[in-house]
Amino acid sequence: MPAAVNGLKECTKCGETQPVSEYHKNKTYSDGLGSHCRSCVKSYQKKHYQSNKERKFEYNKKYNEANKEKISEHKKEYVQKLPAAVYKIENKTTGKIYIGQSTQYPRRWRNHRFYMRHGKHDNPRVQHDYDEHGLDSFEFSIIQEYPNDTPREILLEHEQQLIDEYIAEGKELYNISRYN
Numbered sequence: 065m066p067a068a069v070n071g072l073k074e075c076t077k078c079g080e081t082q083p084v085s086e087y088h089k090n091k092t093y094s095d096g097l098g099s100h101c102r103s104c105v106k107s108y109q110k111k112h113y114q115s116n117k118e119r120k121f122e123y124n125k126k127y128n129e130a131n132k133e134k135i136s137e138h139k140k141e142y143v144q145k146l147p148a149a150v151y152k153i154e155n156k157t158t159g160k161i162y163i164g165q166s167t168q169y170p171r172r173w174r175n176h177r178f179y180m181r182h183g184k185h186d187n188p189r190v191q192h193d194y195d196e197h198g199l200d201s202f203e204f205s206i207i208q209e210y211p212n213d214t215p216r217e218i219l220l221e222h223e224q225q226l227i228d229e230y231i232a233e234g235k236e237l238y239n240i241s242r243y244n
Contacts, residue, residue, distance in 0.1 A: 068095040074111035077104040146170055148210040150222045153238075155193050157201040162190055163226045165219035167212065173204055189238050 067073070074081045077100045087097040088105065098105070107157040113120070128135060149169035153176065156167060166172035176185070185191040194202070207226065210219065227239055 068097055073097060075099070075101040075104055118225065143168060144212055147212050147216045148219060150204050150207045150210075150219060150226065152207055152226075153190070154203045154205070155197065155201055155238075156203055157197045158193060158236075160189070160193065160236045160238050161230060162187065163207075163223055165216075165223040166214060167214065167219065169209075170207065176204075187238050187240060189240070193238075233234070 068084045068087075071084055073084050073095070075087075080101065080168075082101050084097055086101045086103070086227050088098060088102065090098040092104070093099065100108070127225055146168040147170075148165075148167045150163070151169055151173070153164065154160070154221045164172065164176075177199065179185040180191060180194040180202075183191065185194065207223065227237060230237055
């Protein structure tokens, strides 16, 4: 197998010489890099997945059925580790602010980004500004983090208090409705 020379290496699969950044790390080889380039590995993995898709599906189905309790317990533990928070999403371009709360804020922030990217955010003004300015114009920050067992009523109360404060200061908010 050809070793990396001057930052280049020859793929043993396709025969092309490419930069070492195009190879996965592999400690078993003397140069510390795999013998196949990333594109060859990806091509192999795609073909392998396609030819074994049904078998993999059946394996996963059997595993999930045999380990329902274990999987359920793992999910509960994961969710319990997620902290609650009152948070702010600020559009750095327009200065508009969205105040929110969640008992699982890391998941909620992922949801915000997902729905923005797919054009389905439940706040049409947030979606409009995302479409116009992109995700990079939004800055996510935590105003206050709470323990994961904090009742939703406390989070809603703090969220409403912040909304009222920002309105009193004359700041423009994305929040459409108020809870009171």
